[in-house]
Amino acid sequence: MGAQLRIYRRRMRSVKATKKITKAMELISASRIVKAQQRVAASSPYATELTRAVTAVASFSNTNHPLTTPHSNPKRAAVLIITADRGMAGAYSNAAIKEGDQLSALLRERGLNVEAYLVGRKAVNFYRFRNRAIANSWTGFSDNPTYAHAKEISDSLIGAFLADSDAQSHGVDELHIVYTEFMSMMTQTPAAKRMLPLEVVETQAPSGLLPMYEFEPNPVDVLNALLPRYVEARVFNAMLQSAASEHAARRRAMKSATDNADELIKSLTRLANAARQAEITQEISEIVGGADALASASAGSE
């Protein structure tokens, strides 16, 4: 076998091995999207009920709760950015980080200092490499978040929010979240939302007037207990959507990698065939040439 042909065959082997890996990753992600989507759907009754309750308290009581009233002179804002732990998902993590950068720039224009709270190894590495300050970070569960993780993150955020921003260096006046919304299998878009002070976002607007509620024990206590839950549910929902988006982005990236490998194998096969054919042609012409030379040599000696 000629040298050229051997090199083509070696490259084909390596591309085929890579294709097997990307194909497997594509299939794994495809099966996990479905599961992640089901988890988003399963968490929505809780989120819907909580939103109704928060809307009810916020609109039926004139309580001046710190969680609902904007700070008169905000100094610092916390931005929670949700990204992936692992790569191989195309632009998924970078898109979220970029969205976070845009939001931070906007907040800085308003004269706020931005504290970064990061979820996912990709964001942490991105910030570390650029020597940016990280207020807090969590890694290791981006593709399969549980409520306990969301609670841990929310506790830290609410703690920073409740701390006085004048007296304590880690206190913040606003809370923003950047995550990747799962629109469909094909579309996932990074989104930046303000969590606190509260903007009650109605996913499904309750029809008609809300009933006049009685509060037990009283509106302030209900709000005190309800709002941390609300933040947790928002963070949890964002994490679940991001997880579904991560799997979808990975599936798409791996699908195009597999397609490219196919393409590459095809062109390498063509090249290898041509090289083999050229080798055979050369051998034949060498034999014919050799035989000719022998024949003319023996003819000359006679």
Added chain:
Amino acid sequence: MASNLTVEVVSPEKRVWSGEATMVSARTLEGDLGILPDHAPLLGVLVDGTVSIKSATGEKVDFEIHGGFISVSKNRVSILGESTN
């Protein structure tokens, strides 16, 4: 009097139980609370403990609720718990 309550018990991860019931009893910060059909709209903070539901079929279902709320409006009762079992 409306016949039944529509009850939902939900945790952050999933809907735990839903169905028709004749009575729900729970304990809020103010004390024990029994809810029958046509109860006034209410939003209450639950203390950790048991919520029992008497379902329309007559059986009694109990849930252990931690960090929960109860909301009642128009014969719909939602019980939200951070952990339920």
